[in-house]
Amino acid sequence: MRRFETSLRITAVSLAVIATVVLGWVLKSAQPILVPIVLGALVAFLMDGISSVLARIPLYSHLIPGWLRMTMTTIVMFVILTFGVAFFARNLEPVVRAIPQYAEALSVIVSDFAARFDYEVELTWQSLDRVVFDNIDLQSVIRYTLNSVSYSAGYLALVFLYAILFLIERESIAVKIAAIVPDDDARRTVWHTIDLITDQIGTYFTTKTLINAVLGVICYVIFLLFGVEFAAFFAVLTAVFNYIPYVGSWIAMALPMLFAIGSFGLGLEAFLLFAALSAAQFGVGYFWEPRLMGRSMNLSPVIVMVSLAAWTSIWGLIGAILSVILTSGIMTIMSFFQTTWPLAILLTNNGEVPSRDPDEKQESMTR
Numbered sequence: 001m002r003r004f005e006t007s008l009r010i011t012a013v014s015l016a017v018i019a020t021v022v023l024g025w026v027l028k029s030a031q032p033i034l035v036p037i038v039l040g041a042l043v044a045f046l047m048d049g050i051s052s053v054l055a056r057i058p059l060y061s062h063l064i065p066g067w068l069r070m071t072m073t074t075i076v077m078f079v080i081l082t083f084g085v086a087f088f089a090r091n092l093e094p095v096v097r098a099i100p101q102y103a104e105a106l107s108v109i110v111s112d113f114a115a116r117f118d119y120e121v122e123l124t125w126q127s128l129d130r131v132v133f134d135n136i137d138l139q140s141v142i143r144y145t146l147n148s149v150s151y152s153a154g155y156l157a158l159v160f161l162y163a164i165l166f167l168i169e170r171e172s173i174a175v176k177i178a179a180i181v182p183d184d185d186a187r188r189t190v191w192h193t194i195d196l197i198t199d200q201i202g203t204y205f206t207t208k209t210l211i212n213a214v215l216g217v218i219c220y221v222i223f224l225l226f227g228v229e230f231a232a233f234f235a236v237l238t239a240v241f242n243y244i245p246y247v248g249s250w251i252a253m254a255l256p257m258l259f260a261i262g263s264f265g266l267g268l269e270a271f272l273l274f275a276a277l278s279a280a281q282f283g284v285g286y287f288w289e290p291r292l293m294g295r296s297m298n299l300s301p302v303i304v305m306v307s308l309a310a311w312t313s314i315w316g317l318i319g320a321i322l323s324v325i326l327t328s329g330i331m332t333i334m335s336f337f338q339t340t341w342p343l344a345i346l347l348t349n350n351g352e353v354p355s356r357d358p359d360e361k362q363e364s365m366t367r
Helices: 001-030 033-057 056-061 065-114 122-135 137-168 173-180 185-225 232-242 248-262 268-293 301-334 341-347 357-364
Strands: none
Touching: 001 033, 001 301, 033 065, 033 137, 033 185, 033 301, 065 137, 065 232, 065 248, 137 185, 173 185, 185 232, 185 248, 185 301, 232 248, 248 268, 301 341
């Protein structure tokens, strides 16, 4: 009997590993189809969250009906994101063209600095310049990036189309669930699961967007004070990369620091800029953000990093940005099944998973 149980467990684990590999392959292969759908759902969450916040304004909520609030929110968001894509298209080419100039200035600065300590790195940096800028067709890189941004305009329209369809579909989902799940208790459990996932994702994405916008404004002011070229572009880049957990905003600091060191040298001004940006990152990311987020995701830091690597390998930059949201949704769904419930606990930060009992959630809300 024990041998049979052991064999059964090994078989189950093997099937789970195979299913995970197959699922990863399917997600990677279906990326062009799935990514705009997922992004459309997140934009729908964001629009619904903004509309709900605006509904709390007494005079605004009385004068403007719900459908008109959502329509106005959709139009404003589409205009803002369209201008964002146009902003990147206008600034990306000059930034890419300026990189060789600043990299060359940086190589000279580092060579001079190393010479003070009797180190000879000039040849190494010259070789790096030849490898990077002689073997890479910069014009091709610029054309590729501009084509990608131009493609993003149509991609953005597709994402918003999915978002609008999700918002429209929301009105009829109750009827569909009632038809699929006629049992009252089972239907309450289904709605409990949907509410948990939507609350987690909506709260996280809306709050994270607000935090990123504030961080972008702070970095923009810092870049302006230090006279960094392309300050607005680097500020927006920092805000976007801050969606990537732990490492995103620090990666975004590398490019403006390259421009700053190429302009200022390895002196006090570059050090003060790095200190100011680091203070902004620590203040927003490690003090303000945890207080706003609370335990909305409740994922283990190790799991966050593992999911970041996994989703990046599957969907690239988009996967890195969505890694926390996707993993949190998977964790919540796993917590509602007895067989995967222990795995859901392992994914959490404090061992607490969402309650499978809708009544327990209601009682905790009324306390």
